[in-house]
Amino acid sequence: MKVLLRLMMYLRPSTKWVVISLTLLILGTLIDLIAPWLLKEVFDKGIAKENTKAILLFTLALAGIQVVKSFGMFVQGRSQELVGQNVVFTLRKQMYEHLQKLSFGYYDKAKTGQLMSRMTGDIEAVKNFIGFGSLTMVGGLLTFVGTIGFMVFMQWQVTLLSMATIPLLLFILYRFNKNVGPAWGQIREQMGRLTTTLQENISGIRVVKAFAREKAEQDKFESRNDQNFDTNMERAKLEAKAFPLMGFYGGLTFLIMIWLGAVYVAKDQMTLGTFMAFQWYTWGIIWPLNMLGWQINIMQQAIKAAPRVFEIIDTPVGISSPDDGGADPARITGNVIFEEVSFHFGDQDAASEAGVLQEINLGVREGEVVAVLGSTGSGKSSMIALLSRFYDVSRGRVLLDGVDVREYELEGLRRKIGIVPQETFLFSASIRENIAYGVPEATQEQIEWAAKKAQIHGFIESMPYGYDTLIGERGVGLSGGQRQRVALARAILMDPPILVLDEATASVDTATESAIHEELLEVMKGRTTFIIAQRLSSVKRADRIIVLDRGQIVQQGTHKELFEQDGFFRNLFEMQEAASVR
Numbered sequence: 001m002k003v004l005l006r007l008m009m010y011l012r013p014s015t016k017w018v019v020i021s022l023t024l025l026i027l028g029t030l031i032d033l034i035a036p037w038l039l040k041e042v043f044d045k046g047i048a049k050e051n052t053k054a055i056l057l058f059t060l061a062l063a064g065i066q067v068v069k070s071f072g073m074f075v076q077g078r079s080q081e082l083v084g085q086n087v088v089f090t091l092r093k094q095m096y097e098h099l100q101k102l103s104f105g106y107y108d109k110a111k112t113g114q115l116m117s118r119m120t121g122d123i124e125a126v127k128n129f130i131g132f133g134s135l136t137m138v139g140g141l142l143t144f145v146g147t148i149g150f151m152v153f154m155q156w157q158v159t160l161l162s163m164a165t166i167p168l169l170l171f172i173l174y175r176f177n178k179n180v181g182p183a184w185g186q187i188r189e190q191m192g193r194l195t196t197t198l199q200e201n202i203s204g205i206r207v208v209k210a211f212a213r214e215k216a217e218q219d220k221f222e223s224r225n226d227q228n229f230d231t232n233m234e235r236a237k238l239e240a241k242a243f244p245l246m247g248f249y250g251g252l253t254f255l256i257m258i259w260l261g262a263v264y265v266a267k268d269q270m271t272l273g274t275f276m277a278f279q280w281y282t283w284g285i286i287w288p289l290n291m292l293g294w295q296i297n298i299m300q301q302a303i304k305a306a307p308r309v310f311e312i313i314d315t316p317v318g319i320s321s322p323d324d325g326g327a328d329p330a331r332i333t334g335n336v337i338f339e340e341v342s343f344h345f346g347d348q349d350a351a352s353e354a355g356v357l358q359e360i361n362l363g364v365r366e367g368e369v370v371a372v373l374g375s376t377g378s379g380k381s382s383m384i385a386l387l388s389r390f391y392d393v394s395r396g397r398v399l400l401d402g403v404d405v406r407e408y409e410l411e412g413l414r415r416k417i418g419i420v421p422q423e424t425f426l427f428s429a430s431i432r433e434n435i436a437y438g439v440p441e442a443t444q445e446q447i448e449w450a451a452k453k454a455q456i457h458g459f460i461e462s463m464p465y466g467y468d469t470l471i472g473e474r475g476v477g478l479s480g481g482q483r484q485r486v487a488l489a490r491a492i493l494m495d496p497p498i499l500v501l502d503e504a505t506a507s508v509d510t511a512t513e514s515a516i517h518e519e520l521l522e523v524m525k526g527r528t529t530f531i532i533a534q535r536l537s538s539v540k541r542a543d544r545i546i547v548l549d550r551g552q553i554v555q556q557g558t559h560k561e562l563f564e565q566d567g568f569f570r571n572l573f574e575m576q577e578a579a580s581v582r
């Protein structure tokens with residue numbers, strides 16, 4: 001009920017159209033109630049009294065109100081659809097806007113397929129109820145109540161006796177409603193899982209093929225598809241049991257009415273006109289009840305689908321700007337301080353598990369180039385993620401130019417930090433648009449400048465469409481190294497005071513890496529730069545090297561200083577030297 005009430009709130013912006021639709025619905029219902037009465041008059045005032053003028057008059061009246069009804073229903077249908085589409089539009093917008101705000105912590109756990117299924121199928125189910133089910137339900141109720149009213153007024157004995165089967169019909173509806181709800185809940189959830197399987201399969205199709213797992217993937221999909229098939233069949237069984245029974249009891253109502261009506265007409269206790277009108281009216285009772293079966297279906301789908309949509313809309317944003325808008329990030333010039341910083345991910349138990357970062361203390365001056373080294377999983381990426389507030393610290397503070405990052409206006413803060421992440425993501429758009437992603441208004445010269453610094457300009461120029469070359473989803477069509485360089489150009493173009501290169505040259509060959517570093521020397525000038533790398537060649541020019549081990553800084557100093565100490569750095573150096581000799 002709460003879900004329905006909340007859904008109804010989405011009708012508010014379309015109040016005008018709801019009112020128009022309801023008014024026309026009431027008008028249509030009234031016409032449906034008047035029409036049988038006019039038929040009665042054709043018989044009683046026309047045929048019985050051999051009055052051809054009355055016959056013509058009432059027949060014309062019947063035709064006239066049908067014309068009015070048809071026009072009314074046309075407008076009603078359109079306004080009803082508009083109401084439904086408005087609700088879908090608002091819900092999709094809200095959901096998408098909220099998805100943009102949700103933090104990394106949410107996406108660490110979210111399943112893309114589930115999100116996509118909620119955005120499409122679940123929202124569509126909600127629309128079907130709001131835009132169609134709910135209003136036709138109101139129309140059905142009005143017709144049902146109005147018809148009984150008219151019939152009781154015309155001949156109450158026959159009316160009440162004919163309706164003896166209605167409680168049975170209502171009981172079937174009650175049972176159907178109770179059972180079909182859970183079935184729809186399962187169907188919606190299964191659709192989400194099915195979409196997840198599809199999405200993961202398509203995203204990972206190269207791995208699937210490389211490991212020749214097509215058959216296993218097909219089986220996985222088939223088993224989920226089977227589940228969905230079975231639940232749908234269970235639901236269909238409920239419909240198959242309920243609907244014919246409802247039709248049967250409805251037919252019985254009609255039969256009783258014919259029989260009783262005929263008896264009453266024979267005994268002169270009912271006019272032939274009323275009898276004819278009753279035949280018409282009876283459908284005003286049977287039809288809404290039969291339709292109610294389908295409307296319950298639509299309503300139950302919406303009741304199960306809506307919470308799946310609301311769940312996303314209601315998820316707390318987690319990381320956002322301070323309530324007062326926050327400090328202006330324009331002041332950030334690149335002085336970074338990690339002060340007693342500890343961090344653990346949301347699903348880690350802070351009490352029993354060691355944090356991903358522990359008691360990190362580090363001060364980096366504006367313009368300094370700091371390399372962060374450490375074995376895999378030592379916390380390098382996590383440490384840098386705290387700068388842009390991809391996650392918030394669990395303890396301690398990260399300060400940028402003396403202000404806690406949590407106190408800055410968030411979007412502005414992130415614009416001040418140019419990141420080339422470990423996993424490059426490119427959009428299916430032109431290379432130009434991909435490079436200018438953070439600065440859409442950038443000129444061609446600026447884009448080319450950034451591309452030159454990232455050592456990708458020459459390659460782009462050599463392509464038939466140059467900067468207009470369209471690249472496929474996730475940058476398909478470019479090599480790993482080329483993708484990384486486009487991402488590098490994208491970060492450089494932002495002209496940020498802080499630059500983060502997270503294994504940014506890991507996929508390029510040594511010669512290109514060296515060329516990129518030459519170019520980067522100029523780019524890095526005046527910018528605080530963090531270079532996360534495994535290769536020592538990438539960190540040669542760093543002013544300072546930090547070595548992380550299991551979330552703690554275990555060594556720091558210049559290349560020379562660290563080389564003179566025993567520890568991770570020298571081990572790494574010796575290993576890489578030995579590897580290069582081999």
Ligand SMILES: Nc1ncnc2c1ncn2[C@@H]1O[C@H](COP(=O)(O)OP(=O)(O)OP(=O)(O)O)[C@@H](O)[C@H]1O
Nearest residue numbers: 108345356374375376377378379380381382383422
């Ligand atoms: N989203 C996450 N949720 C939970 N734990 C995570 C998450 N991301 C990383 N971790 C864990 O945090 C630890 C540090 O990960 P991080 O990515 O910071 O390491 P890294 O030093 O950058 O490693 P690499 O060099 O392999 O990229 C790892 O043990 C990892 O398993």
